[in-house]
Amino acid sequence: MTVRIDQRRNGYTLITKSLELDLMPQTLFEKIWDSHLVCEEEEGPTLLYVDRHLVHEVTSPQAFDGLRLSGRTVRRPDLTFATMDHNIPTEDRYLPIQDSISAEQMEALRRNCNEFGITLFDLLSSYQGIVHVIGPELGLTLPGQMIVCGDSHTSTHGAFGSLAFGIGTSEVEHVLATQCIWQRRPMNFAIEVTGKRQIGVTAKDVILSIIREIGTAGASGTVLEYRGESIRKMSMEERMTICNMSIEAGARAGIIAPDNTTFRYVSGRRFSPKGKDFDYMVDRCKELSSDPGARFDRMVTMDSSKITPQVTWGTNPGMVTDVTGTIPSPEDFSDAESMNAVKNALEYMNLQPGTLITEVKIDRVFIGSCTNARIEDLDAASRIIRGKRVAPGVSAMVVPGSKAVKVEAERRSLDLVFKEAGFEWRESGCSMCLGMNPDVLQPGERCASTSNRNFEGRQGRGGRTHLVSPLMAAAAAINGHFVDVREWI
Amino acid sequence: MDIGYGGYFLLEPFKIVTGMVAPIDRVNVDTDQIVPKQFLKLTQRTGYGQYLFYDWRYDSQGNPRNEFVLNQPRYHGSKVLLARANFGSGSSREHAVWAILDYGFRVVIAPSFSDIFYNNCLQNGVLPVSLSYEKVESLFRKVYSVDGYYLTVNLEEQSITGPEIELIPFDIEPFPRKKLLEGLDEVAWTLQHETHITEYETRRWDSDQVLPVSHGRNKKEQMSASDQF
Numbered sequence: 111m112t113v114r115i116d117q118r119r120n121g122y123t124l125i126t127k128s129l130e131l132d133l134m135p136q137t138l139f140e141k142i143w144d145s146h147l148v149c150e151e152e153e154g155p156t157l158l159y160v161d162r163h164l165v166h167e168v169t170s171p172q173a174f175d176g177l178r179l180s181g182r183t184v185r186r187p188d189l190t191f192a193t194m195d196h197n198i199p200t201e202d203r204y205l206p207i208q209d210s211i212s213a214e215q216m217e218a219l220r221r222n223c224n225e226f227g228i229t230l231f232d233l234l235s236s237y238q239g240i241v242h243v244i245g246p247e248l249g250l251t252l253p254g255q256m257i258v259c260g261d262s263h264t265s266t267h268g269a270f271g272s273l274a275f276g277i278g279t280s281e282v283e284h285v286l287a288t289q290c291i292w293q294r295r296p297m298n299f300a301i302e303v304t305g306k307r308q309i310g311v312t313a314k315d316v317i318l319s320i321i322r323e324i325g326t327a328g329a330s331g332t333v334l335e336y337r338g339e340s341i342r343k344m345s346m347e348e349r350m351t352i353c354n355m356s357i358e359a360g361a362r363a364g365i366i367a368p369d370n371t372t373f374r375y376v377s378g379r380r381f382s383p384k385g386k387d388f389d390y391m392v393d394r395c396k397e398l399s400s401d402p403g404a405r406f407d408r409m410v411t412m413d414s415s416k417i418t419p420q421v422t423w424g425t426n427p428g429m430v431t432d433v434t435g436t437i438p439s440p441e442d443f444s445d446a447e448s449m450n451a452v453k454n455a456l457e458y459m460n461l462q463p464g465t466l467i468t469e470v471k472i473d474r475v476f477i478g479s480c481t482n483a484r485i486e487d488l489d490a491a492s493r494i495i496r497g498k499r500v501a502p503g504v505s506a507m508v509v510p511g512s513k514a515v516k517v518e519a520e521r522r523s524l525d526l527v528f529k530e531a532g533f534e535w536r537e538s539g540c541s542m543c544l545g546m547n548p549d550v551l552q553p554g555e556r557c558a559s560t561s562n563r564n565f566e567g568r569q570g571r572g573g574r575t576h577l578v579s580p581l582m583a584a585a586a587a588i589n590g591h592f593v594d595v596r597e598w599i
Numbered sequence: 600m601d602i603g604y605g606g607y608f609l610l611e612p613f614k615i616v617t618g619m620v621a622p623i624d625r626v627n628v629d630t631d632q633i634v635p636k637q638f639l640k641l642t643q644r645t646g647y648g649q650y651l652f653y654d655w656r657y658d659s660q661g662n663p664r665n666e667f668v669l670n671q672p673r674y675h676g677s678k679v680l681l682a683r684a685n686f687g688s689g690s691s692r693e694h695a696v697w698a699i700l701d702y703g704f705r706v707v708i709a710p711s712f713s714d715i716f717y718n719n720c721l722q723n724g725v726l727p728v729s730l731s732y733e734k735v736e737s738l739f740r741k742v743y744s745v746d747g748y749y750l751t752v753n754l755e756e757q758s759i760t761g762p763e764i765e766l767i768p769f770d771i772e773p774f775p776r777k778k779l780l781e782g783l784d785e786v787a788w789t790l791q792h793e794t795h796i797t798e799y800e801t802r803r804w805d806s807d808q809v810l811p812v813s814h815g816r817n818k819k820e821q822m823s824a825s826d827q828f
Binding site: 152290292450 | 689
């Protein structure tokens with residue numbers, strides 16, 4: 111038996127000390143990949159084993175139908191967890207669902223989970239929430255795992271040192287039936303974040319700056335490993351914000367090596383290992399980082415002390431600038447494609463080149479989404495608005511990322527702070543991040559949003575989205591236009 | 600040969616497609632543009648063609664916008680979608696590919712695709728072809744200048760041919776190529792590797808009590824849908 115096969119043996123036992131075994135130094139992602147390798151096609155993709163399959167109501171009904179039509183079943187219902195988040199209303203949970211098509215999709219998920227024996231955190235469950243918020247919160251997400259979900263923001267879970275990525279519905283069906291997934295091996299891309307962030311500059315500003323630097327397709331075909339002192343100092347929630355938006359740079363996944371911050375977060379959660387099992391996990395995970403000398407296909411270094419609060423001005427997350435900046439002009443770009451893209455974006459966003467970002471007035475504020483709706487986000491935003499009022503003409507809402515986040519926020523009386531300032535305080539869900547439920551922008555409305563995508567129509571047809579941090583969104587709500595939140599703290 | 604679910608052959612095999620080309624002349628077209636979210640609430644895989652590029656195709660009253668490519672008679676009946684870099688970025692929604700297929704496209708040509716969109720194409724018998732920026736640019740010029748411009752895309756030979764152009768070879772990895780050529784049902788294919796999967800599971804649970812499951816193997820701890828959360 112070769113060392114190579116030994117290495118594939120299993121989850122934690124496998125995470126080998128590559129250097130001691132005299133193997134090629136490996137990256138963090140390669141270690142997880144190898145330890146989940148079931149088999150390989152010659153010159154083809156690799157079959158990987160999946161530790162956690164997270165399921166939601168929008169991308170799963172066709173997958174379950176496929177299983178039924180082919181007479182197949184779910185191979186590992188015990189590794190499969192479902193919740194409802196995408197299309198659910200965020201107003202009173204005890205009222206009937208107004209949208210009958212959405213209601214049918216939710217009902218389908220209930221039937222499917224029941225039929226195939228899958229754990230479902232239903233609408234009224236105290237564990238319900240955005241799938242990428244509840245995975246970590248419940249201790250379902252652990253270091254070293256392979257995690258998939260029919261949602262592109264599955265990259266969020268990489269913050270724990272797991273390999274996590276979004277898949278399509280056919281792949282959801284495949285994972286349900288086989289607990290495995292075929293993948294082409296991505297390349298390694300390291301992003302080193304150095305320096306100390308200025309006060310008022312958040313993880314959101316860091317990831318927006320990274321996307322600005324490398325572009326919305328800059329990480330295509332790669333796994334982004336975030337590293338460096340600035341990342342090490344981040345809380346798990348900040349790391350989740352970073353990894354969450356890896357997909358906006360086109361990456362297959364984002365990943366951060368686990369450390370004591372990770373283990374402290376995971377400890378004592380509902381489904382995380384306990385006692386000796388936990389100690390064993392921690393012990394094995396100490397090897398779960400890129401070896402010195404591991405080869406990266408590309409490396410970029412960012413100095414976080416130079417990053418300012420970021421505001422997107424266009425129709426993809428790479429169209430972003432400093433809060434101190436101005437709306438660019440198509441002429442600022444050299445190639446025809448970019449000029450055309452900027453022209454289209456400015457037209458859609460109804461913005462004039464040269465306008466100061468801080469002069470852009472807003473109609474709506476959305477604090478929510480799998481990017482920025484965890485307790486630290488709500489807490490930070492509440493500090494900005496405490497004792498103040500939302501500007502006249504602005505409508506603002508907070509949608510906690512999960513039921514647990516909502517309960518914790520209420521325990522800290524943050525709901526009162528938001529309500530007193532004039533914010534709406536809602537039930538948890540994806541809400542206006544993608545506007546599948548009744549929470550949408552009206553045509554022409556301009557929104558400061560803590561979500562992850564400013565695509566045309568994303569938050570409602572004709573709606574104009576500016577992506578910002580929770581701090582920047584809160585400050586914009588109070589002022590009615592963007593302000594440099596550093597001057598507010 | 601068993602066509603349909605349950606057999607090895609699920610998709611319509613892709614060998615040669617000849618069809619007119621419709622150009623979508625924008626970079627970074629995301630899946631929110633390909634199918635807006637209000638159409639993701641359906642529970643079937645078919646019928647999405649009417650929603651393809653909905654917000655570009657129709658105004659807010661639901662009337663066709665004449666200037667949009669798919670509303671121009673010269674592009675009606677196209678089978679090849681010609682696009683720009685980073686096509687299909689953003690959301691993982693497979694509905695985007697279902698809409699492209701249901702509308703009648705079998706091939707998408709672009710300089711690059713987002714990873715998830717690319718995979719979703721392969722799952723549905725749609726061939727994503729990535730060509731150099733220059734090649735794509737020259738095809739755009741042809742499509743704009745020649746009414747009814749059509750291409751023949753031959754997967755077996757990995758070539759694209761058409762009027763007034765030299766043969767364009769393209770790359771595709773062996774496994775996706777085989778999958779499309781044979782219309783392979785990927786689940787059935789994977790289940791042929793059942794022994795590997797079982798072996799892998801056994802290896803892990805024999806030697807690793809913690810992962811991949813922190814619960815589940817142990818009957819006592821195993822949860823079921825009947826548990827209340």
